[in-house]
Each structure stands twice: as C-alpha cells, then as structure tokens.
Amino acid sequence: MILLLLAVVGCKHAAPEVGLPEVGGQLTILHTNDIHGHYLPEPAEWLDGRPAIGGWARLDAEVDQLRATRPRKSVLLFDAGDQLTGTPLTDLVVDGSRGGAMHAFFETVGYDAWAVGNHEFDKGLDNLAAYTESFAIVTLSANLRGTDGVSPLLPNQQFSHVFERSGLKVGVIGATTEKLAGLMSRADFARLTLLDVETAVKAEVERLDPVTDLIVLVSHIGLDSDERLARFVPGIDLIVGGHSHTPMKQASRVENTWIVQAGSYGRSLGVVDLVVSDDRITKLRYELRDLGPHDAPREASREITQLTEDYADQLEEMFGEELAEAPILLGRDYNRESPLGRWITDALRDATGADVAMYNNGGLRADILPGKVTRGTLFNCFPFGNALQTFEIRGADLQEVVLKNAIAEHDQRRGFLPLSGVTWTWRVRSGAAELLDVKVGASPLDRDRIYTVATNSYITEQWEKHIGVPPLNLQETGQSDYEAAVTYAKKSRSLVDPGDSRGVKLQ
Ligand SMILES: [Zn+2]
Incomplete structure (x- = not known):
C-alpha cells in the first residue's frame, strides 16, 4: 500500500489539456477554501437521511467535467487556504511534512495556486516551511514576510503570480488573515512579520495593474475583511475568499470588486464564468456547486480514487x-x-x-x-x-x-x-x-x-x-x-x- 501511494504521489501536476476550442477573453475560475483535511464524503447531518457529500473524488470529478465543457486553457483553479487541521489525514507525515498528504490531491486535481491560511501554522512554522517547499502549486501571500519585513516567509512563497489563460494575463495575489497573532504559537509569531493586508495588497495591485488584464485576490481573511478591502483598495476585479467558511450562493459586489467564497470542508465548489475585455470583467456568472448528493455521481480520476482509498485504509488502521x-x-x-x-x-x-x-x-x-x-x-x-x-x-x-x-x-x-x-x-x-x-x-x-x-x-x-x-x-x-x-x-x-x-x- 505504501508503494502504491508513492507511485501516485510521484505523479505531479500535469496541466489537463481538455476542453472546447480556445476562445479569447472567456475565463473560468474554480475555487475551494477551508478544506481542513477533509477528503472523504461525510454525512450531511443537517439533511434528511444524512446523505454523504463532498470528498476529493467528487471534487475531482466536478473539476474534470467543468474543464471539459469550457474552452481549452481557460480555467484557473484556486484554494483560499486552511488546507490543514481537521481530520487525522493532516497529522500524517507525507512529503516531508505533517499535512503533506494534501499535496497529491491539489496537484493531481490540477490546482494553480493557493493562499496561506492561519491553520497552516498549527503544526509550527518549520512544518509549514517544509509543507510549501515540496508543494508543486503556487503558494501565495502578499503580507506574510520574514523578520526583515521584506522577503517572503516561506520557501516557494510568492506575493503574487501572473497566469496566462484565454489570451489574458491574470494577476493573482494572496492574503493571510491579520488575526494570525491570536491564532498561532507566540514563539513562531516572533519569527515572522505580518504586514497589514491593505498595504501589502495595494502594493501588489499597483505593480500588477499595468501589466495584467485582470486582478484576482485569493484571500484567507474572511468575508467582512474582504468587503472592507474591496472598499479601500481599488483595482481588484475578483476576491476568491476563505476563513469565514461562508457558503456564498451569490457573488457579492462592493464598488467594482466581485467577492465569492465556497463554504468549507470540500462540500462545494465555486464556479465563476467571466468575460474580460478592456481590462475589466464585462460579464460574470457565478454558481456555488454543491458536491452531492442530488445529482448522479460523476467519475473521479483513478489517481484520486486510489489516493482516497489508500489513505482511508491507512487511517482506519490508526484511528x-x-x-x-x-x-x-x-x-x-x-x-x-x-x-x-x-x-x-x-x-x-x-x-x-x-x-x-x-x-x-x-x-x-x-x-x-x-x-x-x-x-x-x-x-x-x-x-x-x-x-x-x-x-x-x-x-x-x-x-x-x-x-x-x-x-x-x-x-x-x-x-x-x-x-x-x-x-x-x-x-x-x-x-x-x-x-x-x-x-x-x-x-x-x-x-x-x-x-x-x-x-x-x-x-x-x-x-x-x-x-x-x-x-x-x-x-x-x-x-x-x-x-x-x-x-x-x-x-x-x-x-x-x-x-x-x-x-x-x-x-
Ligand atoms: Zn482560517
């Protein structure tokens, strides 16, 4: 079983080449947040009959299906943080860190970037550094800095990253909650600088604005703070949020910024279809897609199904x-x-x-x-x-x-x-x-x-x-x-x- 796991983990982030013929200016942004180590379907205790919902396999199948029905190279997939802590899965040491089991999931489904959340620090700053070091997708946070206040705190961390999709340059910035001080160990907090989100994000927006067609903030600061930020920092077209675990059925709009968030625990997937022209969003359609139980189960990739089953077996033995x-x-x-x-x-x-x-x-x-x-x-x-x-x-x-x-x-x-x-x-x-x-x-x-x-x-x-x-x-x-x-x-x-x-x- 261990060998099998390694074989699967070895398959890193192959950008899927599916979809309809390419179209310029049409973009789809898929997003999750606050997965907290949840990887299996879980009973929805608030629904009649407690049907199982969520889980990696279902999420993978939805993403595949969405990619197949959108123009090729037009999809971006983001996670807004708090990947860790919540189930025994993130206690296992995999890929050099506790929580490293999450890597294979994000990489195999083909995520493009993620923003660092507060719970990423639960097993210590050194563990988080090991986590990002061996993570193949782009790690974002504009306001997490080393003690010098200038350099990124974590290996492979970027303040922002520019992706090219549908002939567009999409600038993607990350942000981490300013309340981190009260949410992590004091000793580790003394080893970092946390800039205020507004200043850090504003600097990135100003840098990216002249060289991009669209600016997206992937934020782990919570819906209230997202709304405040949208009011005070002009130029962000879309905020993909997290931290408050808010299942937003509709996109909200503050000034010229759209805000979305997809609940928690991988129970839903946010789907934002955009038309971009002249440096702004001219059309937006948003859907919060529940991952089960109502529609027919879709087919997950063999890798994800195997991963899920292997971890479930291993954890069943332990827990x-x-x-x-x-x-x-x-x-x-x-x-x-x-x-x-x-x-x-x-x-x-x-x-x-x-x-x-x-x-x-x-x-x-x-x-x-x-x-x-x-x-x-x-x-x-x-x-x-x-x-x-x-x-x-x-x-x-x-x-x-x-x-x-x-x-x-x-x-x-x-x-x-x-x-x-x-x-x-x-x-x-x-x-x-x-x-x-x-x-x-x-x-x-x-x-x-x-x-x-x-x-x-x-x-x-x-x-x-x-x-x-x-x-x-x-x-x-x-x-x-x-x-x-x-x-x-x-x-x-x-x-x-x-x-x-x-x-x-x-x-
Ligand atoms: Zn959080």
Missing part, C-alpha cells in the same frame, strides 16, 4: 478503534455553553484532578454524531493535539473569567469559555450582565483561594484573550487534550451530554 457509543448528538456552539464543551472540560478535569477545567469553543471542530465513537471521531473534534496542562488561578481572577462568560452569552458574541467544576447564576441589570453567585464544586467561590485549572496549551499561550492573567505555576501533563478525550471516552463507554447547565441566567 478506527471503537472507544464508545454516543446515543445522541453532542453538539457545539461558538457563543455559549454546549454539550461538547461540557463533555471535553469534564474529560480534562477527570484526567488531571484539577478543581476546574476550561476549553476554547473555537477549538471544538466537529460534533459527535449519534453512533460509534472511534479515535477518528474524537480526533475530528479536537484535532489540534494541543498539550494538556494545569495551572493555578486566584479565585478573584477565576470570577472574572466567569463574568466574561456571562457577558459573552448576553452579547451573543464569541469568547465564551466552556468550564467544568464551576457553576454560576447571572442576570442582566441596566443592560449589562452581572454575576449573582459562583460556586467551585459545592462551595462558594473564595476570591482569595488558589484553584487548580486544567486546560490546553492554546489557552495558556493566548492567556490575555482567554484568562486575563498569566497562568501561575504552569505544568505539563505529558499528554494532549485529544489523548485525555480518548481515555475519558473509553472509561465512560457511553458518551452523553453531562446535561447540567453550568451558567444559569435568572430574570
């Missing part, structure tokens, strides 16, 4: 072990308490014997669906492999964390930290959230006491944002949060929502 059963869904919620948030914090407290446990809602990456729970199920929920740590906190500071939860819930915004070992009641007075009562275990919170806390290394690294005070007496446990979840699932056998609401709003 297929059945640990427990989930009788009902354990879901997530970014802005408040959720069953999965309660479950994982209980697991961390159980693993360490700490008074309290906390987890970040943004770190819960998948729901646990009813049925068998395997290592793979838990890996998809907690894919970062962050270290499980303990630290100490003063009661008064813990109370502030709890208050922030009440405020986040009241304002319906992000920042709620799932907790275990703490319960509280709160209410709204004069439009503001206030705490009425906080208990640690069965006793009222003592503002002067020191409590022990179990959490993951992401939270302690980002303590300003999440804890508010530096973690005291920080200790490693030697295991990851995912490993603690595996142990707890095995022990429980049946995964149910702990059910006790930890924060209760009183009128």
Whole structure:
C-alpha cells in the first residue's frame, strides 16, 4: 500500500489539456477554501437521511467535467487556504511534512495556486516551511514576510503570480488573515512579520495593474475583511475568499470588486464564468456547486480514487478503534455553553484532578454524531493535539473569567469559555450582565483561594484573550487534550451530554 501511494504521489501536476476550442477573453475560475483535511464524503447531518457529500473524488470529478465543457486553457483553479487541521489525514507525515498528504490531491486535481491560511501554522512554522517547499502549486501571500519585513516567509512563497489563460494575463495575489497573532504559537509569531493586508495588497495591485488584464485576490481573511478591502483598495476585479467558511450562493459586489467564497470542508465548489475585455470583467456568472448528493455521481480520476482509498485504509488502521457509543448528538456552539464543551472540560478535569477545567469553543471542530465513537471521531473534534496542562488561578481572577462568560452569552458574541467544576447564576441589570453567585464544586467561590485549572496549551499561550492573567505555576501533563478525550471516552463507554447547565441566567 505504501508503494502504491508513492507511485501516485510521484505523479505531479500535469496541466489537463481538455476542453472546447480556445476562445479569447472567456475565463473560468474554480475555487475551494477551508478544506481542513477533509477528503472523504461525510454525512450531511443537517439533511434528511444524512446523505454523504463532498470528498476529493467528487471534487475531482466536478473539476474534470467543468474543464471539459469550457474552452481549452481557460480555467484557473484556486484554494483560499486552511488546507490543514481537521481530520487525522493532516497529522500524517507525507512529503516531508505533517499535512503533506494534501499535496497529491491539489496537484493531481490540477490546482494553480493557493493562499496561506492561519491553520497552516498549527503544526509550527518549520512544518509549514517544509509543507510549501515540496508543494508543486503556487503558494501565495502578499503580507506574510520574514523578520526583515521584506522577503517572503516561506520557501516557494510568492506575493503574487501572473497566469496566462484565454489570451489574458491574470494577476493573482494572496492574503493571510491579520488575526494570525491570536491564532498561532507566540514563539513562531516572533519569527515572522505580518504586514497589514491593505498595504501589502495595494502594493501588489499597483505593480500588477499595468501589466495584467485582470486582478484576482485569493484571500484567507474572511468575508467582512474582504468587503472592507474591496472598499479601500481599488483595482481588484475578483476576491476568491476563505476563513469565514461562508457558503456564498451569490457573488457579492462592493464598488467594482466581485467577492465569492465556497463554504468549507470540500462540500462545494465555486464556479465563476467571466468575460474580460478592456481590462475589466464585462460579464460574470457565478454558481456555488454543491458536491452531492442530488445529482448522479460523476467519475473521479483513478489517481484520486486510489489516493482516497489508500489513505482511508491507512487511517482506519490508526484511528478506527471503537472507544464508545454516543446515543445522541453532542453538539457545539461558538457563543455559549454546549454539550461538547461540557463533555471535553469534564474529560480534562477527570484526567488531571484539577478543581476546574476550561476549553476554547473555537477549538471544538466537529460534533459527535449519534453512533460509534472511534479515535477518528474524537480526533475530528479536537484535532489540534494541543498539550494538556494545569495551572493555578486566584479565585478573584477565576470570577472574572466567569463574568466574561456571562457577558459573552448576553452579547451573543464569541469568547465564551466552556468550564467544568464551576457553576454560576447571572442576570442582566441596566443592560449589562452581572454575576449573582459562583460556586467551585459545592462551595462558594473564595476570591482569595488558589484553584487548580486544567486546560490546553492554546489557552495558556493566548492567556490575555482567554484568562486575563498569566497562568501561575504552569505544568505539563505529558499528554494532549485529544489523548485525555480518548481515555475519558473509553472509561465512560457511553458518551452523553453531562446535561447540567453550568451558567444559569435568572430574570
Ligand atoms: Zn482560517
């Protein structure tokens, strides 16, 4: 099986020579974003009968079909980043890096370029450098720089690249989210310069404008930021976006810039058909094509089918072990308490014997669906492999964390930290959230006491944002949060929502 994989991986990016006779000025841009290691069809839990959708094979088949029905050499295929972290696939070391398994997919389907996302940094900057070094498609980011602020940060990284299609010169720029500082390790962040997107993109637009017919920005900055950028940087014809996981059914338009984005996890493919003349888009037709389940399955290439099956077999061996059963869904919620948030914090407290446990809602990456729970199920929920740590906190500071939860819930915004070992009641007075009562275990919170806390290394690294005070007496446990979840699932056998609401709003 390994030999077979190597043989397939060895076949690099052959630009497909299919399609109708060439036509000048007609261009098709296909795009994906935020694939996050998803490569198999997955059950759509929000659809009746939970049909399987997405997956590399389906995506490959759609791209082939679209290429065959467009003029030859008129198609560009982009990915707007966050290729990594989300399934066990991107934990394998392939092609010299963790995540390198993704290369063969992007290269075989024939992608032209991609923009670096924040999750590409999850396994460290050195890993990402190894990832781009052996990647055959064009790696883009205009604002990621080395410590000198000038040179590209990564091997093979370009700020922009000019492609020739349909007799047109298409300038393609990349952009990476400015929020990177709060989303990656501090030590790695100190090894790079992150320019503000507006300045970096504007410089590239000015450079490319005189020598190109069309300017496309492949961006991993999220839809709101794309819209702002379109307002402040003239000259971008089209933004192919990512990061906010937005399935845009229609292209949006801000000033003279079109904006599109194709959801996430390879469940859909964006299709932009353009007519370009006199340096601008004169006609645009956009479709967000769902990858299943409604139409007849299309035929994927042999390479992609083989790749998918080989990885599925290999990962089944590594992650297929059945640990427990989930009788009902354990879901997530970014802005408040959720069953999965309660479950994982209980697991961390159980693993360490700490008074309290906390987890970040943004770190819960998948729901646990009813049925068998395997290592793979838990890996998809907690894919970062962050270290499980303990630290100490003063009661008064813990109370502030709890208050922030009440405020986040009241304002319906992000920042709620799932907790275990703490319960509280709160209410709204004069439009503001206030705490009425906080208990640690069965006793009222003592503002002067020191409590022990179990959490993951992401939270302690980002303590300003999440804890508010530096973690005291920080200790490693030697295991990851995912490993603690595996142990707890095995022990429980049946995964149910702990059910006790930890924060209760009183009128
Ligand atoms: Zn992202």
